[in-house]
Amino acid sequence: MSRGSILVFLLATLLGLSGCRAYPADPEGTLDRVRGGTLRVGASLNGDWVAIRASGGDTSDKNLRDRDVQGKDAELVRGFAEHLGADIEWVAGTEQVLAEELKHGGLDLVIGGLDDKTPWTTHAGLTRPYVESEDERGKLHKHVMLVPLGENAFLLELDRYLMAAKESS
Amino acid sequence: MTNVKNSSDAVRFGNTDLPAEQQEALRKAMRIEWATMGFLAVTTTMVFLVLGNSQAMKAAWVEDILSFLPPISFLVAAHAIRKPPSEKHPYGYHRSTGVAHLVAAVALTVMGGYLLVESVLGLLKAEHPTIGGIEIFGNTIWLGWLMMAVMIITSAPPVFLGRAKMKLAEKLHDKVLYADADMNKADWMTAIAAVAGVAGIGFGLWWADYGAALIISASILRDGIGNTRGAVSALMDKRAMTYDDKEPHPLGRQLDEYLRSLDWTRDAKSRIRDEGHVFHVESFVVPAGDSMPTFGQLEAARDACAAMDWKVQDIVIIPVAELPSELLPGPGSGGER
Numbered sequence: 001m002s003r004g005s006i007l008v009f010l011l012a013t014l015l016g017l018s019g020c021r022a023y024p025a026d027p028e029g030t031l032d033r034v035r036g037g038t039l040r041v042g043a044s045l046n047g048d049w050v051a052i053r054a055s056g057g058d059t060s061d062k063n064l065r066d067r068d069v070q071g072k073d074a075e076l077v078r079g080f081a082e083h084l085g086a087d088i089e090w091v092a093g094t095e096q097v098l099a100e101e102l103k104h105g106g107l108d109l110v111i112g113g114l115d116d117k118t119p120w121t122t123h124a125g126l127t128r129p130y131v132e133s134e135d136e137r138g139k140l141h142k143h144v145m146l147v148p149l150g151e152n153a154f155l156l157e158l159d160r161y162l163m164a165a166k167e168s169s
Numbered sequence: 170m171t172n173v174k175n176s177s178d179a180v181r182f183g184n185t186d187l188p189a190e191q192q193e194a195l196r197k198a199m200r201i202e203w204a205t206m207g208f209l210a211v212t213t214t215m216v217f218l219v220l221g222n223s224q225a226m227k228a229a230w231v232e233d234i235l236s237f238l239p240p241i242s243f244l245v246a247a248h249a250i251r252k253p254p255s256e257k258h259p260y261g262y263h264r265s266t267g268v269a270h271l272v273a274a275v276a277l278t279v280m281g282g283y284l285l286v287e288s289v290l291g292l293l294k295a296e297h298p299t300i301g302g303i304e305i306f307g308n309t310i311w312l313g314w315l316m317m318a319v320m321i322i323t324s325a326p327p328v329f330l331g332r333a334k335m336k337l338a339e340k341l342h343d344k345v346l347y348a349d350a351d352m353n354k355a356d357w358m359t360a361i362a363a364v365a366g367v368a369g370i371g372f373g374l375w376w377a378d379y380g381a382a383l384i385i386s387a388s389i390l391r392d393g394i395g396n397t398r399g400a401v402s403a404l405m406d407k408r409a410m411t412y413d414d415k416e417p418h419p420l421g422r423q424l425d426e427y428l429r430s431l432d433w434t435r436d437a438k439s440r441i442r443d444e445g446h447v448f449h450v451e452s453f454v455v456p457a458g459d460s461m462p463t464f465g466q467l468e469a470a471r472d473a474c475a476a477m478d479w480k481v482q483d484i485v486i487i488p489v490a491e492l493p494s495e496l497l498p499g500p501g502s503g504g505e506r
Contacts, residue, residue: 127301128301128304159301
């Protein structure tokens with residue numbers, strides 16, 4: 001086969017395949033599973049971004065009730081879940097516990113006022129920065145959420161939602 | 170030795186005055202190498218901006234960065250070899266080309282090996298490459314599309330640069346330029362591999378990215394090893410080869426045939442060192458009969474040899490009673506087998 005025909009073949013395959021299924025696709029099918037299903041979200045306590053209010057009952061249970069989780073990040077996640085027609089299953093924990101859980105497929109999303117300098121890039125993928133904030137030392141933070149590595153359809157859907165939310169705010 | 174009276178803009182290799190054709194080729198080669206660096210500055214920036222988490226893109230980007238080395242080597246060497254021989258450097262500075270070649274080749278080998286190991290580890294750890302969206306003109310599109318577009322856009326120009334350099338490498342007998350041209354010509358394959366890797370990620374085939382990265386890093390490593398081998402054997406005074414190292418340089422045979430054809434010689438054989446662009450030649454001649462050749466005969470033979478090719482200027486002719494086989498191994502002339 002000549003070089004030219006290899007090129008044509010490659011391009012044709014690309015176009016053909018991209019026409020017949022979701023592109024990009026999730027290797028583990030996260031977006032398909034979450035849509036109309038359950039979005040499992042890890043929430044790590046952090047100021048205005050994620051606040052967890054104990055509303056009586058058994059606080060030792062790491063699974064939280066929806067109204068207990070407040071904050072800017074939590075509101076965005078609620079909007080995203082609604083956009084997908086999904087229920088949210090909240091899990092509270094430290095960043096490390098949640099990042100480990102995300103890496104091993106136990107969560108779909110982790111929030112906690114994280115920024116794009118987060119060290120958890122070996123465990124998780126990052127969304128595009130969707131909001132910026134300045135701390136008391138004048139340092140700029142570009143806020144992101146953590147998603148499972150390589151679940152690119154899910155990530156793109158979330159990125160699109162966050163960008164749209166940023167524009168409308 | 171010729172006295173230097175040329176105007177300062179004449180291009181020369183040490184003491185060797187270049188023929189008009191080679192002067193023109195050298196100027197053109199320097200212009201093309203500057204153009205290559207300008208082009209690389211643009212492409213490395215473009216690729217860096219869309220790098221994302223793709224290992225294939227990273228490998229392609231590192232290859233682009235490494236592509237700076239041969240042009241830099243060439244330009245530095247082209248500057249250094251203009252210096253005429255001095256008391257401290259009696260053979261001149263021609264070897265600077267070989268040194269530059271070796272430095273670039275070792276860098277390629279190291280980085281190619283590093284990327285190869287990194288790609289294998291990524292594959293074993295099954296780290297799924299994550300590529301999300303990017304906002305362009307208010308629309309959020311998949312960054313992978315942008316990666317593929319950039320790789321396709323930047324794939325074609327090096328091929329044309331490589332072809333132009335290849336012709337000049339032959340004219341100048343320049344192995345760094347040859348290696349550079351050879352790598353440029355194969356550059357489109359890197360781009361296609363990276364595109365295939367990113368496209369694979371899009372289909373949910375996370376390993377396609379590492380597969381592409383493996384192909385790219387293996388090609389960098391192969392270039393590195395091949396060039397290191399070539400540069401080392403050139404510095405070890407391997408016999409003079411053609412610019413592409415494919416066959417012995419025909420000049421060796423031509424010189425021997427000429428010297429043997431003289432009526433005062435019975436036999437002749439030369440050994441030739443390729444100093445980078447120019448050759449250093451030692452020709453052993455056995456005079457016919459028992460009489461020594463005259464100074465005039467020796468001078469005339471030397472001038473005729475030097476006139477044969479611009480690469481021959483540093484030539485010594487040594488009359489001997491018989492050819493010293495211990496200095497001239499092999500059956501043929503310096504340039505044949």
